Amino acid sequence: MAMIELDSISKRYRTVQALKNVSLSVREGSVFGFLGPNGAGKTTLIRILARLIEPTSGSFSIDGKAMHHTKRLVGYLAQQPTFYPWMSARELLRFSGTLYGMSFSEIEKRIDELLPLCGIQMAADRRIGEYSGGMVQRLGIAQAILHRPKVVLLDEPASALDPIGRRDVLTLIGRLREETTVFMSSHILEDIQRVCDEVAIIADGSIVLQQNIQALLGCHARPLMRLQFKDSFTASTCKALLADLSVENSIEEATCIVISETDYHAKHAKIMRMLSDHGLQLLGLYKQNATLEDVFMHHIKERNHA
Numbered sequence: 026m027a028m029i030e031l032d033s034i035s036k037r038y039r040t041v042q043a044l045k046n047v048s049l050s051v052r053e054g055s056v057f058g059f060l061g062p063n064g065a066g067k068t069t070l071i072r073i074l075a076r077l078i079e080p081t082s083g084s085f086s087i088d089g090k091a092m093h094h095t096k097r098l099v100g101y102l103a104q105q106p107t108f109y110p111w112m113s114a115r116e117l118l119r120f121s122g123t124l125y126g127m128s129f130s131e132i133e134k135r136i137d138e139l140l141p142l143c144g145i146q147m148a149a150d151r152r153i154g155e156y157s158g159g160m161v162q163r164l165g166i167a168q169a170i171l172h173r174p175k176v177v178l179l180d181e182p183a184s185a186l187d188p189i190g191r192r193d194v195l196t197l198i199g200r201l202r203e204e205t206t207v208f209m210s211s212h213i214l215e216d217i218q219r220v221c222d223e224v225a226i227i228a229d230g231s232i233v234l235q236q237n238i239q240a241l242l243g244c245h246a247r248p249l250m251r252l253q254f255k256d257s258f259t260a261s262t263c264k265a266l267l268a269d270l271s272v273e274n275s276i277e278e279a280t281c282i283v284i285s286e287t288d289y290h291a292k293h294a295k296i297m298r299m300l301s302d303h304g305l306q307l308l309g310l311y312k313q314n315a316t317l318e319d320v321f322m323h324h325i326k327e328r329n330h331a
C-alpha cells in the first residue's frame with residue numbers, strides 16, 4: 026500500500042523552477058531514498074512534504090489524507106538541525122513532546138523507548154552542545170519520531186558526518202522500518218544503497234526514475250569482469266588483442282582490464298585462447314557487481330546529453 030502519493034508537484038521560486046511535475050509513490054514501511062546532485066530539488070520536496078512551504082501546483086497525500094491534513098502525520102529532520110546547546114537530550118525530547126501535545130506519561134514512556142533505540146541513553150543527561158555530529162543527528166531522529174509519525178522525512182541525515190557517525194546513523198535508519206515509513210534524501214549513493222529499499226533519482230527538478238534498488242541494479246547496470254595482470258605492459262597488450270576480438274574494454278589502475286560479463290561469456294573460449302597464444306598470464310579474474318553509482322551516472326549522463 027502507498028503511504029505517500031505525490032501528484033504532479035511543481036515548485037517555482039521567482040526565477041528558479043525547483044520542481045517540475047514530480048509524481049512518486051512511496052510504499053508503507055519502506056526506507057525510500059531520494060537521490061540527486063546538489064541543487065536537484067531534494068530539500069524543496071522534503072519541505073513541501075513537511076508542510077513548511079506550499080507547492081506552486083500539484084498535491085500529495087499521506088496515509089490517504091489530503092495534504093492540508095498531513096502535518097501531524099510526519100516527523101521532520103532538517104539538513105542542518107540546530108538544538109539549544111544548553112539543553113540535555115532528555116530535556117529536548119520532553120520539550121518537543123509538549124509541543125506535539127503529548128501527555129507527560131506518554132512522553133516519559135516514549136523517551137525510555139527512544140534513547141536506547143537511537144543509542145543516546147548514556148548521554149541523555151549531558152548538554153547537547155557537547156555532542157558529536159552523529160549524536161546530534163541521532164537525537165534529531167529521536168525528536169522527529171517522538172510522536173509516532175506515519176512518515177519520517179530526513180534531509181541528508183548522514184551526508185555531513187564522518188564514517189563512524191554515518192555508519193551509526195544509517196544503522197539507526199535501517200531500524201526505523203519497524204516504526205515508520207522513512208523518506209530520506211542524499212547525494213551519497215553509497216548511503217542510499219546501504220539502507221534504502223527503493224530509490225527515486227531526481228535531476229534538475231524532474232524524476233529520472235523510481236525503482237526498487239535490487240531490481241534497478243539487476244536491469245540497468247551490467248555486471249563487469251576484471252582481468253588482473255602482473256604489469257601494465259601485459260595489460261595494454263591484452264587491451265589491444267581484445268579490441269581485435271571486438272571486445273570493448275578499458276584499463277583500470279594500469280594493470281587491470283575491465284570487460285562486460287556478457288562479452289566475457291560470449292567470447293570466453295576466444296579470450297582464453299588469445300591469452301594462452303600470447304603468453305599473457307592472468308593473476309586474477311573477478312566479477313564486479315554493479316553499483317547504484319553506475320546506474321546514477323548512466324542516467325545523469327543520458328539526461329545531460331538529451
Ligand SMILES: Nc1ncnc2c1ncn2[C@@H]1O[C@H](COP(=O)(O)OP(=O)(O)OP(=O)(O)O)[C@@H](O)[C@H]1O
Nearest residue numbers: 038041043061062063064065066067068069070212
Ligand atoms: N528559497 C529559495 N529561493 C530561491 N531559490 C531557491 C530557494 N530554495 C532553493 N532554491 C533553488 O531551488 C533549486 C533546488 O534547491 P534545493 O535546495 O531543493 O536542492 P537540493 O537538491 O536539496 O540541493 P542540496 O543537495 O544542495 O541541498 C536550486 O536551484 C536552489 O538554488
